[in-house]
Amino acid sequence: MSSGTITWAYAYTRELDLGFHSLATGIPYHGHGRRTARRMIGNEVESAIERCRGGDSDAFGAVVSAYHRMVRSWVAIRCPPDVDAEDIAHKAFIKSFEHIGEYQPGTNFAAWLLAIARNLLLAECKRVRSRQDSNRDYLAHALTLAQERALADEFDSEDEPMVEALRDCLTRLEPTDLDLVRQRYDGAHPIATLAADLGKTPGAVKKWLFTVRRKLQDCIGRKLGAAGMRS
Amino acid sequence: MMDRVDTLLSEWLDGELDAAGRQELAAMANADPAIAERLRRLYRQHRGLAAVFAQADEDTFTRRILADIAAPADTNQAEVNIPEAELIPAPLRTSRRLRPMPARRSSRAFAWFATAAALVAAVGGYLVLAERGGPVDDRRIADVSGTGAVWSAHGQALLERLPTKGGIVVDGDRVVTGTGASARVRYLDGTTIDLTADSTVLLTMADGKRVRLVSGGLRAEVSPQPRPMEFTSDHATATVLGTRLSLSTSADITKLSVDEGQVRFTRADGSSHMIVAGGSAEAKAPPPPPPPAAPAPPQVIEVENFTSILGLIGRATGPTKSAFIEGLPTTAPRDTAIAVPGVGTTISHRLDLTAGDWIAWVRWRDDTQKTKRVSFEIVIDGKIAATVRGAGTSATWKWSKAAFSSTGRSEIALRSTFAGVLAPASRKATPEHPYDVVNRFDRIVLTRDKAYVPPP
Numbered sequence: 001m002s003s004g005t006i007t008w009a010y011a012y013t014r015e016l017d018l019g020f021h022s023l024a025t026g027i028p029y030h031g032h033g034r035r036t037a038r039r040m041i042g043n044e045v046e047s048a049i050e051r052c053r054g055g056d057s058d059a060f061g062a063v064v065s066a067y068h069r070m071v072r073s074w075v076a077i078r079c080p081p082d083v084d085a086e087d088i089a090h091k092a093f094i095k096s097f098e099h100i101g102e103y104q105p106g107t108n109f110a111a112w113l114l115a116i117a118r119n120l121l122l123a124e125c126k127r128v129r130s131r132q133d134s135n136r137d138y139l140a141h142a143l144t145l146a147q148e149r150a151l152a153d154e155f156d157s158e159d160e161p162m163v164e165a166l167r168d169c170l171t172r173l174e175p176t177d178l179d180l181v182r183q184r185y186d187g188a189h190p191i192a193t194l195a196a197d198l199g200k201t202p203g204a205v206k207k208w209l210f211t212v213r214r215k216l217q218d219c220i221g222r223k224l225g226a227a228g229m230r231s
Numbered sequence: 232m233m234d235r236v237d238t239l240l241s242e243w244l245d246g247e248l249d250a251a252g253r254q255e256l257a258a259m260a261n262a263d264p265a266i267a268e269r270l271r272r273l274y275r276q277h278r279g280l281a282a283v284f285a286q287a288d289e290d291t292f293t294r295r296i297l298a299d300i301a302a303p304a305d306t307n308q309a310e311v312n313i314p315e316a317e318l319i320p321a322p323l324r325t326s327r328r329l330r331p332m333p334a335r336r337s338s339r340a341f342a343w344f345a346t347a348a349a350l351v352a353a354v355g356g357y358l359v360l361a362e363r364g365g366p367v368d369d370r371r372i373a374d375v376s377g378t379g380a381v382w383s384a385h386g387q388a389l390l391e392r393l394p395t396k397g398g399i400v401v402d403g404d405r406v407v408t409g410t411g412a413s414a415r416v417r418y419l420d421g422t423t424i425d426l427t428a429d430s431t432v433l434l435t436m437a438d439g440k441r442v443r444l445v446s447g448g449l450r451a452e453v454s455p456q457p458r459p460m461e462f463t464s465d466h467a468t469a470t471v472l473g474t475r476l477s478l479s480t481s482a483d484i485t486k487l488s489v490d491e492g493q494v495r496f497t498r499a500d501g502s503s504h505m506i507v508a509g510g511s512a513e514a515k516a517p518p519p520p521p522p523p524a525a526p527a528p529p530q531v532i533e534v535e536n537f538t539s540i541l542g543l544i545g546r547a548t549g550p551t552k553s554a555f556i557e558g559l560p561t562t563a564p565r566d567t568a569i570a571v572p573g574v575g576t577t578i579s580h581r582l583d584l585t586a587g588d589w590i591a592w593v594r595w596r597d598d599t600q601k602t603k604r605v606s607f608e609i610v611i612d613g614k615i616a617a618t619v620r621g622a623g624t625s626a627t628w629k630w631s632k633a634a635f636s637s638t639g640r641s642e643i644a645l646r647s648t649f650a651g652v653l654a655p656a657s658r659k660a661t662p663e664h665p666y667d668v669v670n671r672f673d674r675i676v677l678t679r680d681k682a683y684v685p686p687p
Contacts, residue, residue: 060296072282077282094296099319163283
């Protein structure tokens with residue numbers, strides 16, 4: 001098995017985990033000891049996959065642990081409106097376990113897993129699109145189709161640099177800005193509720209959110225642009 | 232500084248944009264690819280933020296998966312409606328590491344968005360600028376070309392009437408191609424219809440484009456439509472919003488082939504339909520209608536040897552009377568109709584009939600002696616449908632009829648009646664005529680056929 005693949009997956013997972021932690025503490029993560037950890041977790045995951053192939057379903061927990069952020073993030077930003085990204089990611093893991101016998105050790109497990117997620121997401125896009133009323137909500141319909149076509153055309157990366165960049169950009173926000181985004185997305189509060197909690201008018205909150213989103217957009221654009229990518 | 236686009240985008244992301252606002256945003260995205268790109272980027276960022284903040288923690292996520300693995304019956308896997316062979320990829324040997332995504336890919340995906348948004352926005356009341364800067368009417372044809380004879384509904388050559396862009400299809404415009412000829416109709420929205428040789432189509436406009444394939448075949452590339460476009464033939468209707476398809480028709484079959492997108496294919500009689508996606512389907516002419524059903528044979532009810540007897544006690548008393556009606560009281564008021572035990576004055580049948588108009592034919596004879604005052608009634612559902620006067624001594628079999636309307640179950644009753652006083656001669660009893668008044672019924676025929684004539 002290619003340890004490079006697995007160690008990369010670990011690095012991704014590990015970085016996001018710590019990045020998430022840094023959001024809570026406000027201390028940026030600098031990635032100390034990453035290489036050592038990669039090798040360690042890579043061997044563990046490889047071993048876990050082997051045990052799963054041998055019928056040990058409990059060992060799949062280690063596989064999920066290693067890849068869940070990669071899959072969930074990958075699916076999340078490719079999800080069209082009205083599709084539950086978490087559900088797709090969940091099913092992708094279930095399917096990969098059910099067919100773990102078809103996975104060949106030594107090939108790229110992460111790519112195989114993401115291909116399953118992609119196929120599931122494509123099927124869900126088609127299903128959802130067939131139910132959408134394009135005349136009633138064209139934006140949702142058009143985005144669903146755009147995401148679907150992008151999925152069909154652009155499956156050549158097994159990670160999600162945009163989310164990675166987003167996490168990094170979040171750490172650079174002012175604490176008040178970060179708190180606003182957290183409240184908006186963590187609790188999924190309507191603007192009116194958010195405004196009441198913050199003691200502001202809805203219009204002021206909308207403007208504030210817009211400003212923060214633009215900051216994030218600019219930050220992501222700079223990061224990906226520097227890497228020769230587009231957000 | 233937030234401009235109008237920023238406001239719409241933000242409100243949409245926060246779920247606060249109403250339908251009119253969404254239409255407006257769609258129109259803006261159509262008009263300006265930069266806005267479409269902003270929309271796409273903001274949407275991805277929005278989903279990314281949701282992923283960062285709203286995802287379940289790792290333990291919960293993992294625990295749910297392990298629980299589903301342990302109890303697969305509790306999973307939602309039944310919702311995955313694609314073959315496993317398409318779901319599970321072959322082993323991927325290469326490590327597909329991140330690489331820059333060429334910008335053209337996403338813009339290509341969004342190019343469709345821009346086109347379709349324009350069309351849908353038009354439905355929502357936002358006029359989309361066409362090539363000449365005017366509002367687009369999706370009935371407008373860009374051009375008609377080819378080698379076929381093209382005729383308008385009024386006989387004017389369509390090619391002459393539509394020399395420039397913007398002509399409007401009139402109901403009944405017709406495009407005809409002869410042997411070896413072909414023609415192309417191109418609408419302003421990019422929809423094209425290519426006719427094969429020996430084909431005829433009628434172009435009409437109802438709620439969207441309508442193309443009636445009278446004969447031959449066509450191939451169509453339909454741009455995303457604000458209203459479903461329909462292709463009809465004698466056998467079926469193909470309904471599309473945007474797709475590539477081929478359609479051909481002959482006397483007994485219409486064949487559909489879908490290269491891209493989905494088409495709703497409906498039989499001409501509406502009896503069935505199917506969604507065709509990336510495949511083909513055909514609708515055959517319905518089987519010839521069955522020959523007109525022969526009139527149902529009349530419903531015949533045999534009432535054999537039924538005898539309705541009206542016993543009579545008249546003015547005369549004594550042995551003559553008692554001789555012909557044994558056991559009857561002699562003190563009964565005169566001219567009293569009575570029912571003799573074992574027989575009766577009324578016979579009735581309850582029948583299940585098809586709801587509608589019916590005719591009841593009744594065969595009867597009257598053996599009453601020398602009186603014309605004897606009659607009987609055909610009573611249906613409690614109402615007298617006909618009264619038949621007796622012919623006294625005629626004593627021959629006759630048919631009488633009564634029309635009635637049944638609601639499904641009817642009661643047909645025959646009731647003997649008598650009015651007046653019998654002549655003394657009628658009281659003579661003989662072995663053949665033991666009673667004064669004898670109405671005999673032996674058949675009832677029920678029919679819906681007004682031309683029905685009962686047998687002699």
